[in-house]
Amino acid sequence: MHRYQPDYLSVEVYSLRLRDSSISNNYLPMTQRGIHANLSLHFRKEANHSATRLDACIQDPPLRVVRGFENADGASLAHLHNLSGGILGGDQLQLTIHVAANANAQVTSAGSTRIYRQRPGEVDSAQQTQVQVESGGLLEYLPDTLIPYARSRYRQRTQIELSHDAGLFYWEIITPGREALGELFEYEMLRLDLDIRAEGEPIASERMQLEPALRRHSSVMRLGHFRYFTSFYICRVGIPASTWLALETTLDESARQQSLFGEALWGVSTLRSHGVVLRGMGMNSRVLQRGLLNFWQSAKHELYGSEAILPRKIY
Numbered sequence: 001m002h003r004y005q006p007d008y009l010s011v012e013v014y015s016l017r018l019r020d021s022s023i024s025n026n027y028l029p030m031t032q033r034g035i036h037a038n039l040s041l042h043f044r045k046e047a048n049h050s051a052t053r054l055d056a057c058i059q060d061p062p063l064r065v066v067r068g069f070e071n072a073d074g075a076s077l078a079h080l081h082n083l084s085g086g087i088l089g090g091d092q093l094q095l096t097i098h099v100a101a102n103a104n105a106q107v108t109s110a111g112s113t114r115i116y117r118q119r120p121g122e123v124d125s126a127q128q129t130q131v132q133v134e135s136g137g138l139l140e141y142l143p144d145t146l147i148p149y150a151r152s153r154y155r156q157r158t159q160i161e162l163s164h165d166a167g168l169f170y171w172e173i174i175t176p177g178r179e180a181l182g183e184l185f186e187y188e189m190l191r192l193d194l195d196i197r198a199e200g201e202p203i204a205s206e207r208m209q210l211e212p213a214l215r216r217h218s219s220v221m222r223l224g225h226f227r228y229f230t231s232f233y234i235c236r237v238g239i240p241a242s243t244w245l246a247l248e249t250t251l252d253e254s255a256r257q258q259s260l261f262g263e264a265l266w267g268v269s270t271l272r273s274h275g276v277v278l279r280g281m282g283m284n285s286r287v288l289q290r291g292l293l294n295f296w297q298s299a300k301h302e303l304y305g306s307e308a309i310l311p312r313k314i315y
Contacts, residue, residue: 034091042056042100043104054067069312090123094128097132103137107142118153126154128157140170145228147175149186157194158195162235168275173289187212196275234276239303247299247302251299
């Protein structure tokens, strides 16, 4: 780890052997009030065509994808919509993304993910995401910020499986709440779990649980004086270790330049294999988004020899 790598929020990225992380059928509890909804997306490369096509296999309200837009590089761009305006107390959501062999997909959200307050007697709201990228496929999963409202309780579990030569760019940006209303770290609980496997072997695992009322977010072992934080995973299975070490050096130089005193702090480290992870903390989401875009551009050029194309909504 470089010295710029912050040890915050007790996040662990394991570089040794991990226990099996298969999803338990009990992870999403039943609730009488919340909605159970599934969204299943399948991206495939059309025969004799350079473009990727999106097939939406399942769309349960309030989850929806309108269509797949073709990017300049042939990728299929999909915007995730939640017609409820956010995740309500007790909601149990399931997202499945499958990228077929040699397909190129970009997935983003239509806006920030809002986690609404929990009513007494409701189970924690939750979203479970399963991702599979087949050989030669690429997924760029770039959601907008996650905003946990006051008195909200939310659990998120993401599992990503990568085949040989599969690629991944995946980030998550967490806010302290509705800052414009003075709502800072007033949520009750935020649980974020992530597992990434490459050719069946675990390469990264995160277990993060924030309970601001019980453990101070301002601890130097967590966020300190910062309010926003992000993680960015960059993977391509089968790339030599020397390439990742070189990319780590390049991104570390950029991280140092973008680590501004009192405004933002960045760190980078290689994974056990097949990738690197970047972490950042900042005083607002804009400074983190600028950094993520710079890292994404550099890594996309290094690993694929092409430019990173911003989701159309950013234009």
